[in-house]
Amino acid sequence: MQMKLFVNGKEVEVPTSAMEKRIVEFLREDLDLTGAKNACDVGACGACTILVNDEPSRICIKLVKDFGGQRILTIEGMAAPDGTLHPLQQAFLDCGAIQCGYCTPGMVLTAHAFLLKTPHPTRAQIRHAIVKNLCRCTGYQQIIDAVEKAAPHYHREERRLQAASTSEKPAHEDTEETTG
Amino acid sequence: MSQPETKCWRNDAYAKVTGKAKFTDDLKFANVLHAAPAYSDCVHARIVSIDTSAAEKVSGVVRVLTAKDVPGENRFGQIIRDYRIFADDKIRYHGDVVAIVVAETRAIAIHAAQLVKVNAEPLPAVLDPEAAMLPDAPLVHEHHGSNIVNTHVVRRGNVDDGFKQADFVIEEKFQTQTIEHAYMETEAAVCVPRSTDGVLEVYGSMQHPFSTRRFVAACLGVALSEIEVIGTPMGGGFGGKDDTAAIVCARAALAAKLLGRPVKMVYRRDWSMRESYKRHPYRVHYKMGLTKAGRITAVQCRIVADGGAYCSVTPWVTWRSTVQCCGPYVVENVHCDTFGVYTNNVVAGAMRGFGSPQMNFVIEQMVEIAARRVGISGIEFRRRNLVRQGSITITGQKLDGHKVAMAQALDTVLREIDYEKKLARCSHGQSKLRSSRREEAQTETAQAQSLLTSAAAIQDDELYGIGVAMSYRGVSLGAEGVDFCAAIINAQADGSIFLETGIHENGQGSESAMSLICAEELGVDLKRIRYRRSSTSNIPDSGTTVASRGTIMGGGAVTLAARELKMKIAEAFCAKLGCPMDEVRFKDNFICGRSDTERIAFDDAMRQMWQMQNFPFALGTFKAPRVSWEEHTGQGDAYFTWVYGCQAVELTVNKNSGKVRLLNAVAAHDVGRAVNPEMVRGQIYGGMAMSAGYALHEEVKAPGGMMTTLNLNTYRIPRSLDLPEMKVIIIENPDPLSPTGAKAIGEPANEILAPAIANAIFNATGQRHCSLPIRLGALPEPVACEEGCK
Numbered sequence: 012m013q014m015k016l017f018v019n020g021k022e023v024e025v026p027t028s029a030m031e032k033r034i035v036e037f038l039r040e041d042l043d044l045t046g047a048k049n050a051c052d053v054g055a056c057g058a059c060t061i062l063v064n065d066e067p068s069r070i071c072i073k074l075v076k077d078f079g080g081q082r083i084l085t086i087e088g089m090a091a092p093d094g095t096l097h098p099l100q101q102a103f104l105d106c107g108a109i110q111c112g113y114c115t116p117g118m119v120l121t122a123h124a125f126l127l128k129t130p131h132p133t134r135a136q137i138r139h140a141i142v143k144n145l146c147r148c149t150g151y152q153q154i155i156d157a158v159e160k161a162a163p164h165y166h167r168e169e170r171r172l173q174a175a176s177t178s179e180k181p182a183h184e185d186t187e188e189t190t191g
Numbered sequence: 192m193s194q195p196e197t198k199c200w201r202n203d204a205y206a207k208v209t210g211k212a213k214f215t216d217d218l219k220f221a222n223v224l225h226a227a228p229a230y231s232d233c234v235h236a237r238i239v240s241i242d243t244s245a246a247e248k249v250s251g252v253v254r255v256l257t258a259k260d261v262p263g264e265n266r267f268g269q270i271i272r273d274y275r276i277f278a279d280d281k282i283r284y285h286g287d288v289v290a291i292v293v294a295e296t297r298a299i300a301i302h303a304a305q306l307v308k309v310n311a312e313p314l315p316a317v318l319d320p321e322a323a324m325l326p327d328a329p330l331v332h333e334h335h336g337s338n339i340v341n342t343h344v345v346r347r348g349n350v351d352d353g354f355k356q357a358d359f360v361i362e363e364k365f366q367t368q369t370i371e372h373a374y375m376e377t378e379a380a381v382c383v384p385r386s387t388d389g390v391l392e393v394y395g396s397m398q399h400p401f402s403t404r405r406f407v408a409a410c411l412g413v414a415l416s417e418i419e420v421i422g423t424p425m426g427g428g429f430g431g432k433d434d435t436a437a438i439v440c441a442r443a444a445l446a447a448k449l450l451g452r453p454v455k456m457v458y459r460r461d462w463s464m465r466e467s468y469k470r471h472p473y474r475v476h477y478k479m480g481l482t483k484a485g486r487i488t489a490v491q492c493r494i495v496a497d498g499g500a501y502c503s504v505t506p507w508v509t510w511r512s513t514v515q516c517c518g519p520y521v522v523e524n525v526h527c528d529t530f531g532v533y534t535n536n537v538v539a540g541a542m543r544g545f546g547s548p549q550m551n552f553v554i555e556q557m558v559e560i561a562a563r564r565v566g567i568s569g570i571e572f573r574r575r576n577l578v579r580q581g582s583i584t585i586t587g588q589k590l591d592g593h594k595v596a597m598a599q600a601l602d603t604v605l606r607e608i609d610y611e612k613k614l615a616r617c618s619h620g621q622s623k624l625r626s627s628r629r630e631e632a633q634t635e636t637a638q639a640q641s642l643l644t645s646a647a648a649i650q651d652d653e654l655y656g657i658g659v660a661m662s663y664r665g666v667s668l669g670a671e672g673v674d675f676c677a678a679i680i681n682a683q684a685d686g687s688i689f690l691e692t693g694i695h696e697n698g699q700g701s702e703s704a705m706s707l708i709c710a711e712e713l714g715v716d717l718k719r720i721r722y723r724r725s726s727t728s729n730i731p732d733s734g735t736t737v738a739s740r741g742t743i744m745g746g747g748a749v750t751l752a753a754r755e756l757k758m759k760i761a762e763a764f765c766a767k768l769g770c771p772m773d774e775v776r777f778k779d780n781f782i783c784g785r786s787d788t789e790r791i792a793f794d795d796a797m798r799q800m801w802q803m804q805n806f807p808f809a810l811g812t813f814k815a816p817r818v819s820w821e822e823h824t825g826q827g828d829a830y831f832t833w834v835y836g837c838q839a840v841e842l843t844v845n846k847n848s849g850k851v852r853l854l855n856a857v858a859a860h861d862v863g864r865a866v867n868p869e870m871v872r873g874q875i876y877g878g879m880a881m882s883a884g885y886a887l888h889e890e891v892k893a894p895g896g897m898m899t900t901l902n903l904n905t906y907r908i909p910r911s912l913d914l915p916e917m918k919v920i921i922i923e924n925p926d927p928l929s930p931t932g933a934k935a936i937g938e939p940a941n942e943i944l945a946p947a948i949a950n951a952i953f954n955a956t957g958q959r960h961c962s963l964p965i966r967l968g969a970l971p972e973p974v975a976c977e978e979g980c981k
Contacts, residue, residue, distance in 0.1 A: 045214075045217035047210075048216075048376070048426070050375050050376065050377065051903045053904055054904075056903045086208075087210045090209050096208065100208045103204070103208050104199065104204045104205070104208060106199065106869070107869030107872065109201060109207050110699060110870075111374070111375065111376070111424075111425060111426045111427040112204075112206075112424065112698065113375035113376045113426030113427060115207050116210045138911045138912055139911075141911045142910050142912045145908060145910065146375070147372075147881070147908060148375075148699075148877045150876035150877045150878075150880030150917060151880070152872075152876040152914075152917050153869070153872070153873055153876065154911075155911070
C-alpha cells in the first residue's frame with residue numbers, strides 16, 4: 012500500500028521511489044515547498060524545521076519513509092488560504108524579527124509549536140524554546156519580542172478550545188489546520 | 192519587555208515569513224545540471240597532474256572541468272589577481288578547488304567529485320604569519336617575491352619624543368582568531384543560458400553583483416553585456432559573499448556556457464567552511480606612553496594580519512586597521528607598522544568590521560590597562576583622550592564636517608546601564624573586603640543583584656563584572672576605493688513608481704530603506720513605490736554592498752534622483768501652480784504651490800507629464816565626498832565622515848567552570864539618522880550577538896592547515912541562550928555630508944562588544960585576556976590587580 016503524508020492539511024501520496032529520500036528534499040523538490048531550508052545537512056541549525064504532529068522536527072537528517080501517516084505543517088501552511096498572515100507571522104513583521112529570512116520559516120514553526128503548548132510564556136521560556144534554531148542576523152532579540160507579542164492569540168485560542176470542549180461540541184481543529 | 196516603538200516596514204518580509212521568498216537553491220529551471228567542487232588533501236603543493244578519468248566514467252556525470260577548460264581569465268582578484276577559479280600551478284590552501292564535476296543530479300556530482308585525483312608534490316607549508324615574513328620562508332606566491340602582501344604605516348609626530356614625555360609606558364601583545372561569517376545560506380549559484388539572445392543569467396547568493404559579473408565575464412572571455420546578474424534574496428553575507436561567492440558563480444557559469452544548460456551549484460556547509468574566506472587573525476604588539484595626568488603621549492604598534500593563501504581584500508582590511516589603530520583617541524605621536532601576509536592558511540578577506548574588531552579588542556583593553564596604571568577610572572581616562580568636535584585624528588584629519596558624538600555615545604550608555612554604581616560592585620577588587628568583612632560584602636553582592644536589569648540573579652559560585660568599549664569608525668570605503676552609487680526612479684503614468692539602486696539586498700533591509708527614503712523625499716505614500724529587483728544589465732555599476740555603505744551611498748543616490756525628478760516635475764507644473772519652480776513643494780501625494788489649495792494630485796501630474804511627452808524619470812548619482820591618503824606617511828582625510836558608538840555588558844563568570852554568562856547589554860550608536868528604526872535596532876542586536884560569539888565561542892580550527900571546523904555543530908555561533916536581553920539607543924545627528932542625513936550601522940554594531948566583554952571579565956576576575964576567543968578555566972579567588980595578559 013502506498014504511504015501517505017498529511018502536509019498542510021492535504022493528503023499526499025508518496026511514490027515508492029521517494030521513500031528513501033531525505034524528507035527535506037522530498038518537500039522541496041517533489042512538493043515545491045521550499046520554505047524549509049537545507050543549511051547544514053546535520054541537524055545543527057534548525058533552518059529545515061517543520062512540525063510533525065505539532066512537534067518541531069529537523070528534517071535534513073530524516074527520511075521520507077519515517078513519516079508515514081504523520082501530520083506535517085510547513086511554513087507554507089501557516090497563513091490563511093487567502094494569504095492573511097497567522098498572528099505569529101504578523102508579529103514577526105511588526106517586531107522587525109526578519110532580516111535575511113533564511114532561518115525565519117524554521118523559527119516561526121518552532122515558536123508556533125512552543126506557543127501551542129505554552130500560551131503564557133515568559134521571555135526566558137521563549138529564549139529556551141528557540142535555542143536550537145540558529146540565526147546569525149538578529150541576535151534573537153526581536154524574534155523573542157515577536158513570539159511574546161503573538162502569545163495573546165494563543166491564550167484566546169486556548170480559551171476557545173476549552174469552551175468548545177466543555178460545551179461538548181465537536182472538537183475544533185487546532186490552529187494550523189484552521190488557518191492552513 | 193522591549194516593545195518596538197515603531198512599526199517596522201520591509202518590502203520582502205511577507206515573502207520571507209511565508210516561505211515564498213525564493214533564494215538561489217529554491218529556484219527551479221528545466222533541464223538543470225548540478226555541479227560539485229573537488230578538493231585536494233594538500234595544504235601547499237605543486238600540481239603535477241589532475242586525473243578526472245574516474246569521475247568522468249560515473250554514470251550521470253556530464254563533464255569535469257579544470258583550469259584548462261577556462262577560455263578566459265582563470266585568476267582574479269579585486270586588488271591582486273592571484274585567486275584561482277581552479278587551482279592551476281599549485282595548491283595554496285586546503286580549500287583550493289581543482290575541478291568541478293557537472294552531473295545530472297547533485298548526488299552524482301558529489302559522489303564523482305570525490306574521485307578526482309590530484310597528483311601533487313608537497314611543499315613546505317607556511318602557517319605562522321610571523322614566520323612567513325622571514326626571508327627564508329617558503330613562498331606562497333613565488334612571483335610576488337615575498338609573503339608580505341602589503342604594508343601600511345602611520346607616521347605622526349615623533350614617538351621617541353612621545354615616550355620621553357611619558358611618565359609610564361605600557362606594552363602588551365594581543366592575538367585574535369580566525370572566524371567564519373556563518374551566514375545561514377551557503378554560497379550558491381544558478382546560471383542559465385538565455386536562448387533568445389545568448390546572455391548568461393546568473394542568480395546567486397552574493398553581495399557584489401557587479402564584481403561577480405566582472406569575474407564571470409573575464410572567466411568566460413566575454414563582454415560585460417553578455418552576463419546578467421539578477422538580484423536574488425540572500426541568506427546573509429556579513430562581508431563574506433564577495434570573492435568566494437563570485438568564484439562559485441564563475442564556476443557554475445563556465446559549466447552553463449560550455450554545456451548550454453542551466454547549472455546549479457549550491458555549496459554544502461562543509462565546502463563553504465573549508466573554502467570561503469574568513470576574518471583575518473591578527474597579532475598586535477601595542478605600546479602606549481602615558482602621563483600622570485592620564486594623557487596618551489605616544490602609541491607604537493605593529494600589526495600582522497594573516498591573509499591566508501590569496502590577497503583578497505587584505506590591503507583594504509589592514510588599511511582600516513591602520514587608520515583606526517588608536518581608536519577614538521587623540522594621539523600626537525604615532526608609529527604604526529601594519530603587514531598583510533600570505534600563508535597557507537584559509538584565505539582571509541572581508542568580514543563585518545573589516546579590520547576594526549581586531550584593533551578595538553586591543554585598544555579598548557589598552558585604555559583600561561592605562562587607566563589602572565595612571566590610577567584613574569577607565570571612563571575618566573577615555574574622557575581625557577577621546578576625540579571631540581574639531582579634534583585632529585592620528586592621520587591628520589580634522590573632525591569638523593559632522594557632529595563628533597563620541598562623548599555623547601559614551602555618556603548615553605553609562606547612564607542607561609548605571610555603569611559607575613555597578614562598577615563599584617564588580618567582584619574583582621572586593622576579595623579583601625570579602626575576607627575581612629564578609630557580612631557587609633554579602634550585602635554588597637545583594638545590592639549588585641538588585642541593580643541588575645536582567646532577571647538572572649548572581650549565584651554564589653559566580654563572579655560579577657561590567658565592562659564598556661567604544662569606537663569611532665570611518666564611513667563607507669574611504670580612501671581605499673572608488674565610491675559612488677546610482678539610483679533610478681521611474682514614475683509611471685498612473686503615479687506608481689519604480690525604484691532601483693546599485694545597492695544589493697543582503698538581508699539587511701536595504702530595499703526597504705531605499706523605498707522609505709524615496710517616499711519621504713517625493714512626499715508620496717510608500718505603497719506607490721515598487722522596488723525593482725536589481726539587475727546588472729539595468730543599473731550602473733555602483734560597487735559592492737559592503738563597508739556599511741548601503742544606506743549612505745544608496746540612500747544618497749535615491750535622494751539625488753528624487754530631487755532631480757522633483758525639479759522636472761516642478762518645471763512642468765510651476766506655471767499652473769502660479770509660483771516659481773523653487774517654491775513648488777511635494778507633500779501628501781500632491782504637488783503644491785505656495786498654499787496647500789493650489790495643488791495637483793501626484794497621479795494626475797504623472798499622467799499629464801506622459802501627455803506632455805516628458806518622462807518622470809531620473810538617474811541619481813551620489814559620489815562620496817573627497818578623501819585623501821598619503822601611503823608613505825599614513826596621513827590624510829581617510830574617510831569623509833565618521834560614526835560613533837559605545838556598548839556595555841554585564842556578566843558573571845563561574846568560579847569552578849569559568850563559564851561566562853552574559854546578563855545584560857546596552858548599545859548607543861550615532862547613525863546620523865535612522866531611516867527604518869526597527870531595522871537599525873536589528874543591525875545593532877545582531878552585531879552585538881556576533882561580537883559576543885567572537886569574544887567567547889567562535890574559532891575556526893585548522894591544525895597543520897587542514898580545516899577541521901566544517902559545520903555549525905562544531906563552529907559555535909551564539910544561540911538564544913548565549914545572549915542576554917539587549918537594549919539599543921539610537922542617537923541621531925544628521926550628517927550634512929549625507930544627502931539623507933543617515934550614516935552607517937552594520938559594522939559599527941559589530942566591533943566593540945568583544946572588548947567590552949573582555950573588560951567585564953577583568954572586572955569580574957582580575958584576569959586580563961589578550962587572546963581571542965577568551966577561554967577561562969577554574970578561577971582562583973580574585974586578587975589585587977594583575978595586568979599581565981593571559
